[in-house]
Amino acid sequence: MTHEVIRHLLDDYVTGELAEDARPAVAEHIAGCEICRAEVDGLQAVITRAAALPKSIEPPADAWQSIRATIERDKEAVMPDRDRSASVFWRRPSAIAAAIVLAAVLSSAGTALYLGARNDAQQNQNVASSVTNSTATASLAAFTIEENAYLRNVAVLQDMLDQQEASLAPETVAQLKASLRTIDEAILEARNALARDPANKTLIEMLSGSYRQKMDLMRRTAEMTRGS
Amino acid sequence: MKTSAVVADTIGPNPSTIGEEKAAALDTVRRAQAGDVDAFELLYREHSGRIYALCLRLQAGDTSDATELMQDVFIRAWRRLSTFRGDCAFSSWLHRLAVNTMLENARGDRRRIARVLPMEDTSRLEGAARSTSVDLRMDMEDAIATLPKGARQAFVLHDVEGYQHQEIAEQLGVSVGTIKAQLHRARRLLRERLER
Amino acid sequence: MLGVAVLLLVPSVLSAQKKVERRLALGMEGAIRISNMVGSVIVHGWDKDTVLVRGSLAPGDQLFSGGGYAGAKMFVESANERDPKPSRLEVWVPSRVRLWVKTATANIEVTGVNGGLDLYVVSGSIDVTGNPRELNAEAIDGDIHITATSPWVRAKSASGTVTFQGASSDAAFSTVSGPIKVTGGVFERTKIETVNGDITFSGHLDRSGAFDFDSHSGAIDIAIPTRTGASFSVVSIAGKITNSLSKTSPVAGRFGRGAELTLDANGGGAKVTVRTFKGPVTLRRAM
Numbered sequence: 001m002t003h004e005v006i007r008h009l010l011d012d013y014v015t016g017e018l019a020e021d022a023r024p025a026v027a028e029h030i031a032g033c034e035i036c037r038a039e040v041d042g043l044q045a046v047i048t049r050a051a052a053l054p055k056s057i058e059p060p061a062d063a064w065q066s067i068r069a070t071i072e073r074d075k076e077a078v079m080p081d082r083d084r085s086a087s088v089f090w091r092r093p094s095a096i097a098a099a100i101v102l103a104a105v106l107s108s109a110g111t112a113l114y115l116g117a118r119n120d121a122q123q124n125q126n127v128a129s130s131v132t133n134s135t136a137t138a139s140l141a142a143f144t145i146e147e148n149a150y151l152r153n154v155a156v157l158q159d160m161l162d163q164q165e166a167s168l169a170p171e172t173v174a175q176l177k178a179s180l181r182t183i184d185e186a187i188l189e190a191r192n193a194l195a196r197d198p199a200n201k202t203l204i205e206m207l208s209g210s211y212r213q214k215m216d217l218m219r220r221t222a223e224m225t226r227g228s
Numbered sequence: 229m230k231t232s233a234v235v236a237d238t239i240g241p242n243p244s245t246i247g248e249e250k251a252a253a254l255d256t257v258r259r260a261q262a263g264d265v266d267a268f269e270l271l272y273r274e275h276s277g278r279i280y281a282l283c284l285r286l287q288a289g290d291t292s293d294a295t296e297l298m299q300d301v302f303i304r305a306w307r308r309l310s311t312f313r314g315d316c317a318f319s320s321w322l323h324r325l326a327v328n329t330m331l332e333n334a335r336g337d338r339r340r341i342a343r344v345l346p347m348e349d350t351s352r353l354e355g356a357a358r359s360t361s362v363d364l365r366m367d368m369e370d371a372i373a374t375l376p377k378g379a380r381q382a383f384v385l386h387d388v389e390g391y392q393h394q395e396i397a398e399q400l401g402v403s404v405g406t407i408k409a410q411l412h413r414a415r416r417l418l419r420e421r422l423e424r
Numbered sequence: 425m426l427g428v429a430v431l432l433l434v435p436s437v438l439s440a441q442k443k444v445e446r447r448l449a450l451g452m453e454g455a456i457r458i459s460n461m462v463g464s465v466i467v468h469g470w471d472k473d474t475v476l477v478r479g480s481l482a483p484g485d486q487l488f489s490g491g492g493y494a495g496a497k498m499f500v501e502s503a504n505e506r507d508p509k510p511s512r513l514e515v516w517v518p519s520r521v522r523l524w525v526k527t528a529t530a531n532i533e534v535t536g537v538n539g540g541l542d543l544y545v546v547s548g549s550i551d552v553t554g555n556p557r558e559l560n561a562e563a564i565d566g567d568i569h570i571t572a573t574s575p576w577v578r579a580k581s582a583s584g585t586v587t588f589q590g591a592s593s594d595a596a597f598s599t600v601s602g603p604i605k606v607t608g609g610v611f612e613r614t615k616i617e618t619v620n621g622d623i624t625f626s627g628h629l630d631r632s633g634a635f636d637f638d639s640h641s642g643a644i645d646i647a648i649p650t651r652t653g654a655s656f657s658v659v660s661i662a663g664k665i666t667n668s669l670s671k672t673s674p675v676a677g678r679f680g681r682g683a684e685l686t687l688d689a690n691g692g693g694a695k696v697t698v699r700t701f702k703g704p705v706t707l708r709r710a711m
Binding site for chain 1: 526528529544546547562564565580582583598600601617619620638640641659661662678699701702
Binding site: 050057072 | 295368
């Protein structure tokens, strides 16, 4: 074999991937060829150093948090065919049509509660604070905390809805489930985007907003079906 | 994988110890597959170092890109956990997933190209700095980061991680000949940069 | 605290729809709760310290009412809870009372009641006209239509439409998939959010106001009057921004998707923040 041919075999020769029967010819050539010898030495050095690189490098300490948050959210997402929201929440969907328990509506205790509760509701919904509170959750760390709170609240609200004795018309049930699904799909999309871009404050704010919307819808539904 | 590049993770001469360890590892995977996030965290703790190293080198030393990629890999791993059947080591499955994820992300985003270490900054390549092994390693990592993408991928996967040509070609969706050519190019460029 | 005197009506054997009429004394600053699940509830404000209700009840339904001068309540009880039939209530109340109405599918109409309004439907519609000092309207899949000026307004529906024509210093409108249409002005603090409904806003913005528009995939269309000063900050993760207010072009967002736009119209003023994941955003002049 000529020098020109052997030059192209040197890589495989060094890495041990060259066919057995070609090795002697290459070895012999190298012994007598300075250029090829230098080449082999250089290749050997690179390859040895590459193999000596650490196989494992410690990732940033906070990397796991974001992964965990995404996984927890995945677990909580209400997917279209998820059993939980289907059978348990609407216990008697077609048996009772458009019925709402009236007894609880009219207790005098309920009236007093209504009159007093109005102010609290108003304070919670102060637009001024919600317009400016976007900065509160703009950091990923703060958002993770908020997200965990959301996951707990959603679980509690889901239990509440599950426990309602009363039921709604099937069309309304379907409409409500569709709305929750719409919000969940939006949450999932934003989450995926956030996983690719964890420092994106806008995404964080959007996700916070979606969480609030979902909780608000569940809360108001629970209140409406419960009577007050 | 070539044995020379494989981390000796089967250290332990006692076959029954190995068997126990393997069984325990599989058990963790199964628990994670059943939805146990804490079990998945154990898997993360065990494998994230290797995956992060791979991501860091594939992403040309950019730590935030590498962290993002690594997070993507684990999220994907969680979502596809049910596809792991135990017919290979979990680390191999995860590794393969990491390479696939990197490729898909690279296709999906029009990301800025890898940061190139400015060659004017030769302070770390001077002879004196080479005396310690730590600095030698730094030189190598930096040099890999300067490689063009195709060459870098082939080099990291073959010479650092120990995949075979055929495996790499399959994963990257190119011919074995292309991989060999990229490797050749990578090694030449690295020699130039390291011997400066 | 409230003495509740409940009056029973003896159902008439002959009637199909049964007509009822009642009067209750109620102070001008009092509170009244009305509940009717199916049919309609129409409320008018007047300047007497009396509540007058005229009802047209479904066969077998009964109207219960009671209360004192500070607070009153009335509700329709269905003959058959499992299959309630429509009953209609028309009520006149002192115009400054706090009014609370709850229905399931019954529509609610309120005119000229200027105290605080709390209106809840599941799938009925809510229509409000007047100048309430506070207005909270909630529906699950009913529509909400408000023609009012009120310092404080909240209107939420999941899949219904929300329209507001009027003015408010503190307003928030929210849907999941229903459209939101807001016109009029002047608005001071306004928050409009949807997931995939379309938002249309054309109103007068107060110079010192703050306006938030949020959507996931719903379109956002903002039309501002020609000489209004406003400072816009628009961020879209994956959608398109169209600016007809000025020559400023949106800049491409990260990774080449989506867009961002910052602009001052007429020297700036009202702070308008628009965020969308992938809905199209249009900024333009009001006609």
